[in-house]
Amino acid sequence: MALKTKTTSAISRRGFLRGSAAATGALMVLPRGAFAQTEGQLLLWLPGGSDLFCQIHTGLLEGFSAGAGLGPATTVCGLGQDTEFTLALIGSITAGNPPDISMLWDSPVALGSQGAFMALDEMMAGSKISIDTWPAGLLSSCQFKGQTFGLPVTAGVYSMWYNEEMFEAKGISPARADFPKTWADMRALSKEFTVWEGDKLVTAGFMPPRVPETMAIWSALNGGMLYDEANLRYTIDSEQNIEMMNFFLDWLNEEYKGDVNLVDRSGNFLDGYPNSTTGLGPAFREGRLAGMQSGSWLMGDIYGDPVPTFERWNLAAHPTGPSGTASVSGTWPNWFVIPAGSKNPQAAFDYLTYLSTEGVVEWYQQIPDVPTNSQVQAKSPQSLVDRRGAAFADDVTAFLAEQAAVVTPMWNSPVQSFGADQVARALEKIYTKAATPAESLAEAQVASQAELERVLAG
Amino acid sequence: MAAGTQIAVSGASPSPRRRRRAGRGEARAGVLFALPWMIGLATFTIIPLILTFYIAQTKFQIVGPPKYIGLENYEAMWTDAAFWRSAQNTLFFAAVSVPLKLALALGLALLLNRATALSGLYRTVFYLPFLMPAVAGSVVFMLLLTPGAGPVNIILEAFGFNPPDWLRDPDSALWAIIMLSIWPLGVETLVFLGGLQNIPRDVSEAAELDSPEPWHKLWWITLPLITPMILFNLVIGIIYSFQIFAQAIVIGGTTGTPAEATLMYMVVIYRAAFRYFNVGYAAALATVLFFVVLLLALLIFRTARSWVYYEGESR
Numbered sequence: 001m002a003l004k005t006k007t008t009s010a011i012s013r014r015g016f017l018r019g020s021a022a023a024t025g026a027l028m029v030l031p032r033g034a035f036a037q038t039e040g041q042l043l044l045w046l047p048g049g050s051d052l053f054c055q056i057h058t059g060l061l062e063g064f065s066a067g068a069g070l071g072p073a074t075t076v077c078g079l080g081q082d083t084e085f086t087l088a089l090i091g092s093i094t095a096g097n098p099p100d101i102s103m104l105w106d107s108p109v110a111l112g113s114q115g116a117f118m119a120l121d122e123m124m125a126g127s128k129i130s131i132d133t134w135p136a137g138l139l140s141s142c143q144f145k146g147q148t149f150g151l152p153v154t155a156g157v158y159s160m161w162y163n164e165e166m167f168e169a170k171g172i173s174p175a176r177a178d179f180p181k182t183w184a185d186m187r188a189l190s191k192e193f194t195v196w197e198g199d200k201l202v203t204a205g206f207m208p209p210r211v212p213e214t215m216a217i218w219s220a221l222n223g224g225m226l227y228d229e230a231n232l233r234y235t236i237d238s239e240q241n242i243e244m245m246n247f248f249l250d251w252l253n254e255e256y257k258g259d260v261n262l263v264d265r266s267g268n269f270l271d272g273y274p275n276s277t278t279g280l281g282p283a284f285r286e287g288r289l290a291g292m293q294s295g296s297w298l299m300g301d302i303y304g305d306p307v308p309t310f311e312r313w314n315l316a317a318h319p320t321g322p323s324g325t326a327s328v329s330g331t332w333p334n335w336f337v338i339p340a341g342s343k344n345p346q347a348a349f350d351y352l353t354y355l356s357t358e359g360v361v362e363w364y365q366q367i368p369d370v371p372t373n374s375q376v377q378a379k380s381p382q383s384l385v386d387r388r389g390a391a392f393a394d395d396v397t398a399f400l401a402e403q404a405a406v407v408t409p410m411w412n413s414p415v416q417s418f419g420a421d422q423v424a425r426a427l428e429k430i431y432t433k434a435a436t437p438a439e440s441l442a443e444a445q446v447a448s449q450a451e452l453e454r455v456l457a458g
Numbered sequence: 459m460a461a462g463t464q465i466a467v468s469g470a471s472p473s474p475r476r477r478r479r480a481g482r483g484e485a486r487a488g489v490l491f492a493l494p495w496m497i498g499l500a501t502f503t504i505i506p507l508i509l510t511f512y513i514a515q516t517k518f519q520i521v522g523p524p525k526y527i528g529l530e531n532y533e534a535m536w537t538d539a540a541f542w543r544s545a546q547n548t549l550f551f552a553a554v555s556v557p558l559k560l561a562l563a564l565g566l567a568l569l570l571n572r573a574t575a576l577s578g579l580y581r582t583v584f585y586l587p588f589l590m591p592a593v594a595g596s597v598v599f600m601l602l603l604t605p606g607a608g609p610v611n612i613i614l615e616a617f618g619f620n621p622p623d624w625l626r627d628p629d630s631a632l633w634a635i636i637m638l639s640i641w642p643l644g645v646e647t648l649v650f651l652g653g654l655q656n657i658p659r660d661v662s663e664a665a666e667l668d669s670p671e672p673w674h675k676l677w678w679i680t681l682p683l684i685t686p687m688i689l690f691n692l693v694i695g696i697i698y699s700f701q702i703f704a705q706a707i708v709i710g711g712t713t714g715t716p717a718e719a720t721l722m723y724m725v726v727i728y729r730a731a732f733r734y735f736n737v738g739y740a741a742a743l744a745t746v747l748f749f750v751v752l753l754l755a756l757l758i759f760r761t762a763r764s765w766v767y768y769e770g771e772s773r
Contacts, residue, residue, distance in 0.1 A: 111735070115521055115522050116521040277625065429717070
């Protein structure tokens, strides 16, 4: 009897193996639904973002699917940013089982030109989101040789941010209309704020730009460009770009002791976030930097940790360079693509139409990524309304919409990452004085053009 | 009675035919047991290796079919400044970090080999850094080495030194990565410790009687008896050092800042494949690395015959 009891209660080795196999199989099958696409049911991949970001997109897709009579939709969030997400997406495309729609945080041109994403031009023609409903400069970030491989549904729009309270303390008008219109004016104003204590930069006005992603904007502000899309040619070492870098270097020498390392040891004067390498806080939020270039995404974060030492900030258009004629803006878009092999391409495109024209209103209200399709009437982000009032929030929303309409073409090279790395390398050499602007830019030009030609050779 | 019969049968000499059949059965069972591992080896090592050699001779932009271009990817390396710079950095890193790590691990193992009440605790403490992920370790090091606010420079400045801007100065950035790679030396130490504890007590005592100088014992007895461990740590250390990646990409990014001082060979392979989508070129770079490491390993094994002593071996 005792033996019987033991036999029935114990798990035999064979039983254990069988159970393990069944459990493993079940674990493998369960999440498969999240990654396999099914006809009539949309599958969306997002690279990352907060829980709120995921909730918004899940809700928008579910709402659209229910309204369109599609089956239950699936949103996969947080598959990893940057390279790991791209690799997962490429893997799914080459395996023939991609999502129907994917968001990208990097330009779709490089992979689109290799056939990874569907060209949307035929579906766009005659649709509610035809090509003429998008700012040309923005849409060019998805285009290669006349084909459109994605949509910049929303974007972080770059503009000049400034601390109104620091301006007022110096008796300078904080009105947007009075913000410097040229680089020379900005440089002159900057001196008003810059204070050194020995080798420590205590406060500063503006910084000579050195973020590689935004150099296309500064180049355009000086009448130049980094990449000539029409002629499939890099123009990194153009006269305008050499002039631009000489101007910035001269500014660094005059106002910042010619040493970017001294600046960086004093705080993070580059953007509005803590520096991930040094852990130093953002000088702008600490009230130590009067103005800077930043993307509109900062609106959603600026009152978070670290809490700014001031309440009032504002946005202004970029000033123009010595050879520039008009102010332009730039963006870092949230691109959406339909991967090659999608089983529901038309439904996916219909969703992108809905998202670009209607869904973005809710998106922007909760997370300030600026809607880019010209038909959208955006409602101001609620968090900004709560903090600064409806009038200011509406004013900023209207301003960003204006800026989105004057975006200079960027993110449009089929060798975007290679070119960006070459520009980053050149900037480092220029600002650390390892080489002159002419030498550094020429080196970047030769390398980028060679890589472009290699890829275009087929 | 039945059991006795069985013993009698098994005790009898089996016929050659039965022996062959039993041998075949054992061989089949052996193959079956080894099969999962062999499938894994073929799927995840041998086939990818062969594919890498093939892809290295193609233009392959990650999506779409590869196009055969012969040796063009290898030719491209000659004119690629990043290839030469990363090879130079990686060789320097290997040449400095491997002997340094071996020497430190040996010194630590000699200390840990002394029996104290806290021996077990010390061994655990020195092994712990190995368990920390390389990325997390790199981030911690970056914060430690921050000029101005980082504790390393604060301490150095307190003692009157003028510390460098470790991660921004091209002259010190690679040294920072070397320091970071040396930090987790628990495995090497344990290997040495295993060797030290295997040295026969009588040999050790005889050496102490022959000469009171500890250096003599270390040089003539200890080191020769742990040469197999030195060989093991050396080969593994060289393979690892040529594959340094996580620390380099966290600190220097894909461009190897500052001034390409931290641009390592594996980073160049990684960015070529997954950032520039030039998989053919990345495969060619990987092939070159494979043969360089293979040649170095063969060279070490070849010379090992003259300096590695195995117990029971006669010379």
